Amino acid sequence: MVTWTVATGFAALFWSTVASNSPHQGFDRLRNLDARNNVLPNWRFFAPNPAIHDTHVLYRTRAHDGTVAPWAVALEPSPRAWWNMVVYPGRRNEKAIFDVVDSIVHAILAAPLEVVEKRTPFRLLRGFVARKVRLDAPDGPPPVGFQIAIVRHTGYEDGETEYLMVSKLLPLTGTPSTAAAGARR
Numbered sequence: 411m412v413t414w415t416v417a418t419g420f421a422a423l424f425w426s427t428v429a430s431n432s433p434h435q436g437f438d439r440l441r442n443l444d445a446r447n448n449v450l451p452n453w454r455f456f457a458p459n460p461a462i463h464d465t466h467v468l469y470r471t472r473a474h475d476g477t478v479a480p481w482a483v484a485l486e487p488s489p490r491a492w493w494n495m496v497v498y499p500g501r502r503n504e505k506a507i508f509d510v511v512d513s514i515v516h517a518i519l520a521a522p523l524e525v526v527e528k529r530t531p532f533r534l535l536r537g538f539v540a541r542k543v544r545l546d547a548p549d550g551p552p553p554v555g556f557q558i559a560i561v562r563h564t565g566y567e568d569g570e571t572e573y574l575m576v577s578k579l580l581p582l583t584g585t586p587s588t589a590a591a592g593a594r595r
Contacts, residue, residue: 423449464565465511465574469539471553472579481559482546484539510534511560515574523575536580543582555579 430440467484485507488500513531526532535558543556560575 462564463562465508465515465560465562467507467511467535467539468559468561469543469556470559471543471547471556471582474551474554479553484542484558507535507538510538515560518575523577526575527577536577540580540582553582555581 426440430438468481469484470481471479473479485504487504490498494501510531514526514535517526517529517531539556539558543553547553557579558575558577559573562572562574563569
């Protein structure tokens with residue numbers, strides 16, 4: 411009898427979780443039974459507004475002699491392995507940059523670029539790209555500065571690349587060692 415009761419309880423919890431996370435909002439009344447969301451987790455299997463574009467962060471550098479390098483991708487998606495179905499710590503960096511870029515894109519719609527460049531999300535992106543520039547710099551003098559571009563594309567479908575933001579030339583200040591020391595604080 412105890413086994414049957416426990417099994418029935420777990421089955422009811424399982425199906426309640428599946429139903430309450432369905433895209434159909436009619437099942438949300440199950441969630442009213444769990445006012446603090448302690449029993450029924452709120453994991454939506456499908457986003458209400460799924461992403462339909464790929465957003466990329468590009469950068470290019472300017473050397474001391476004034477030459478400008480071609481645009482390069484600041485963050486390549488990391489290759490997937492079979493165990494990433496269970497654990498995928500590398501995804502955190504990608505998700506963090508995605509969230510920062512999303513915040514910048516929304517800010518650009520509401521304010522001029524000069525204002526957006528003073529806000530924390532842009533400063534975070536600038537630091538991330540500056541680190542990438544320092545790490546990827548060839549031997550010799552480091553670049554004078556760099557530019558950041560946020561571009562959007564439809565992915566596999568044919569479509570135009572839309573430049574959402576192109577920054578002004580940003581100075582590359584500090585050496586890699588001072589930048590690394592500042593990142594550890």
